[in-house]
Amino acid sequence: MSNFSDLIDGYYRFRGTEWLEERERWAELAEGQSPRVMVIACSDSRVEPATIFGSRPGEIFVVRNVANLVPPFETGGGLHGVSAALEFAVTVLKVSEIVVLGHGACGGVKAALAGNLKDAAPGEGGFVASWISLLDEAREKVIAAHGQGEEGQTALEQEGVRTSLKNLMTFPFVKERVEAGELQLHGAVFAIKDGKLRVLEGDDRFEPA
Amino acid sequence: MSNFSDLIDGYYRFRGTEWLEERERWAELAEGQSPRVMVIACSDSRVEPATIFGSRPGEIFVVRNVANLVPPFETGGGLHGVSAALEFAVTVLKVSEIVVLGHGACGGVKAALAGNLKDAAPGEGGFVASWISLLDEAREKVIAAHGQGEEGQTALEQEGVRTSLKNLMTFPFVKERVEAGELQLHGAVFAIKDGKLRVLEGDDRFEPA
Amino acid sequence: MSNFSDLIDGYYRFRGTEWLEERERWAELAEGQSPRVMVIACSDSRVEPATIFGSRPGEIFVVRNVANLVPPFETGGGLHGVSAALEFAVTVLKVSEIVVLGHGACGGVKAALAGNLKDAAPGEGGFVASWISLLDEAREKVIAAHGQGEEGQTALEQEGVRTSLKNLMTFPFVKERVEAGELQLHGAVFAIKDGKLRVLEGDDRFEPA
Amino acid sequence: MSNFSDLIDGYYRFRGTEWLEERERWAELAEGQSPRVMVIACSDSRVEPATIFGSRPGEIFVVRNVANLVPPFETGGGLHGVSAALEFAVTVLKVSEIVVLGHGACGGVKAALAGNLKDAAPGEGGFVASWISLLDEAREKVIAAHGQGEEGQTALEQEGVRTSLKNLMTFPFVKERVEAGELQLHGAVFAIKDGKLRVLEGDDRFEPA
Known part of the structure; x- marks a missing residue:
């Protein structure tokens, strides 16, 4: 190490x-730089987009945070790091595709699924709890269908990607370009264990690439 | 591409x-995962930490946003993506080092230096403007000493790293560990043009590695 | 290049x-450093002792000058660069072997054989002429036996190595150690053209290694 | 070994x-041969220019002596090995650059700094003492500013390179070509310990390459 x-x-x-x-x-x-793709990936040390996609310097514009989340469009209340990166990638660099890349064994997803940080203080899990509250709705849906075990974990990794894709569409400058056919959104999940990449297909299912 | x-x-x-x-x-x-180092880098497509540092999957926990910024500790008002990643890296993964990695020709720094997005609406530069306001203090200091030309750009790339390092120390769980000798903070700037990495040395100057 | x-x-x-x-x-x-061998080689760009001998850093102490010459022991009159290196290698580092390494197509030997720089001014060949006058005696002997053609060139490359070996023995601190069996002297010539190394054998002939 | x-x-x-x-x-x-660069380096077994610079046979014309010294231009009094090599490299091979390469932990510089060989007889340190007297002026300057400890050693390694560069300019055939823009002089010091190469920059300071 x-x-x-x-x-x-x-x-x-x-x-x-x-x-x-x-x-x-x-x-x-x-x-x-003139990348054509923006990738939103997890901070997890095992999930380097450039490694997984074999891209070269200059090819992908990358945001990395806990659980590869995109908050919804919101103009008030503080800083918006992901929104700033998104605005820059879409309106200045004019990328033509955005990929939300989830992954297996995601600690952020695991914490969301467990739901045990809810009352933690900042510095003791509180920042993570607040951040992954972005998955609250997805979590409920997943637990109802798959429980909180391994199946639920995989389901929430996928549902989290769907959530971020939905949130992307709340940004007017994204929605507009998607509808004009100038911008495409993709979702994918990389399973560390078997090295398999699953891609979100048209019918809303994740299928091996 | x-x-x-x-x-x-x-x-x-x-x-x-x-x-x-x-x-x-x-x-x-x-x-x-059990990475020993957290890297905070820019979303810029040319600055892949894993490439520049030749690290392997599993070795570095990475946050990437516009201009590799760390906001100061703040508990209210909305989501805190960097804080969540920091909390996870420091208190759960227990990394022993954090590196803030700036770079040459940074578009975020350039926008901060120019200061021409101040009144932009969200989606038209407003998100970026709000995000890079984290550099406001550094910007004034740099412009006074180096102007807004190429020298100012380089100076603000370095001063931005110093700002993020200072902001890291506003997090109680960071400060405490740094003072206990359990955590080390580093700053570095990668100049794309000549491929030179400059590292922040003890006397607060950036020197070639 | x-x-x-x-x-x-x-x-x-x-x-x-x-x-x-x-x-x-x-x-x-x-x-x-504690090298066991000192090598005296030519400055010629094609004759890197470390390359030819495949040695690693730390293994050979190297003097390089035009035509791999060793002047005879002399205490007066100016600086003695080779003598200083020799003194350091033999009396401080205590190397146990010294190799004089000549080579084919040597420009210094060629100039000595031609003898056409005799009256050149310093800066116009005068420094070289003065330096290769160390080969004057060898030159006469070689021309008498082999002429000034290619055969003479090869012969003088070899005879030059013999001259340097003889001059080494004029240094009391060398002679003494050689006679005590603590120091061995070797001569060799590397022919660039066919990559052959010829070594001076006991009977004073150069034979392929 | x-x-x-x-x-x-x-x-x-x-x-x-x-x-x-x-x-x-x-x-x-x-x-x-048609090398474009002449390198003046130390005889030290750890400092092979071809290794440090990764050059191939035919690329660099190399002089190696104790402490990588160049004596000043002088026409009388005995042999001038370095001057002969310099004359050959500059006026015959027409190299376009000369590099004086110093190094860390240099025994010759150490002896110069200590100054304890002043009265040694030839064969007992006298040859080295006489040779490194080329550093006398640099030595005084360095001792005044940095003392005779480790800092002084590093400073004299650098100042010795500056001295050799100054002495190179005393050769009319060097000075003339430098002034005509046909020849460039460079200084560098290789620190064995951390493998760092420092290069003499325009403002007379050694900076990491």
Whole structure:
């Protein structure tokens, strides 16, 4: 496992190999980015979108937070980190696709499913509880159908992606472009255990890619 | 440049090579993550922490948002995505180091420096404007010393990292662990153009790694 | 062909691969060097002793000058760069072997054989002329036996190595240790063209290694 | 650690792999060398320029002596090994860059800093003492500012490089070409301990590459 000094070693490896081999590409990238896809993924250390999708620097604009959540459109009350990234990706970079990428064994989903942090104080689980309250509605639906066991976990990982996709559509600048056919939204879940990627198909089911 | 169907191709390449070669490691990872480092990086498509640091799946817990910002500790008013990730990384995963990773040619920093989005509506730059207001204090300091040109841009990329590091220390559960020697905070800036990583040293200057 | 910026790239490659892989060895080397062999080789860009002998950092102490020459022991008159290196290698590092490594297509030997720089001014060949006058005696002997053609060139490359070996023995601190069996002297010539290394054998002939 | 018979083994490894793989390149190299860079480095066994710079045979013309020193231009009094190599590299090979490469933990610099060999006889440190007297001026300056401890050692390693660069400019054929923009001079110091290369920048400071 790496600590910061290992990461510095890793930087030297990168700088001494990949960077040099793609020096010209990096010079181009320094001029500006023009990714075509935005990916919203979990902060989980096992779910690097660039690794899972084999993308190269410059190809995907990435937001990562606990449980790959997108809050709904809301203009008041404080900072909106995901909304800012979304606004930048859609209206400035003009990405043509957004992917919400969930994953198996997600700690955030697990906490949502368990529901045992509800009264935790900030710093003792309270921030996580508040954040994953975005899954409250999905949670109820999932528990009713699948319970709180392993099946419920998988179902909520998928339902969470659906929730974020729905929330994306509450942003006027997203909805408008989707309806104009300029922007596509995708959902996917990566199961760490068997390395399988399931993609949300037209009929609202997750199917292996 | 990739679109979603290219990413699916990329997934098959990953699944057909790296995943298979490390199947056992993935089986272990499915049991749970235990990263030692949390990285807060920008959503910019050119700045993949796992690429720059050459880290492997499971090694770094990653938050990515516009301009790699950490808001200060605050308990009221809405959702706190970064705070939730921070709480999870520090109190549950018990990472021992946090790295704030800035980068050259940062669009968020550029917008902060220009200051021309101040009155933009949500969806027209307003979300970004509100988010990067986290840099307001840093911005004034930087403009006074370096102006709004290229030198100011570089200075604000660095000052933004310092701001996030300061904000990290406003979280009681961070401050406490830092003071107990259980948690270390680091700042770094990756210059895309020449591929150089500068690290914040003890005397508050960024020096090449 | 490399210029300085290519060498900096090369440094990053080295630092990001070999250096990291042998980090522990480098930490040991930082404590001090203890090479067992001193090599006196030509400055010629094609004759890297570490490449030809496949040695690792820390293994050979290397002097490189035009035509791999060792001036005779002399205490007066100016600086003695080779003598200083020799003194350090033999009396401080206590190397147990010294190798004089000549090579094919040597420009210094060629100039010595041609003898056309005799009256050149410093900066116009005068420094080289003065330096290769160390080969004057060898030159006369070689021309008498082999002429000034290709055969003479090869012969003088070999005879030059013999000259340097003889000059090494004029240093009291070398002679003494050689006679005490504590130090061995070797001569070799690397032919660039066919990649053959010829070693000076007991009977004073150069034979393929 | 290697002795001469290990070096012969190493030669066979080189001849049996790298040489064979680059046979055509070696055939070309046999026709003549045309390096673009001259490197003046220390004889120290840990500081192989070709390793540190990852250069290939034919790319760098190399002088190696104790403490990587260049004596000033001087036409009288004996042999001038470095001057001969310099004359050959600049006026015949027409290199376009010269790099003076110092290094950490340099024994020659250490002896210069200590100053305890001043009255040593030839063969007992006298040759080294005389050679490193080239650092006398640098030594005084460094001791005044940094003392004779570790800080002084690092400072003198750097100041020694500056001294050699200054001495290079005393050669009319160097000065002339530098002023005509045909030749560039560079200074660098390789720190063995952390593998960091520091390069002399325009403002006369050594900065990580």
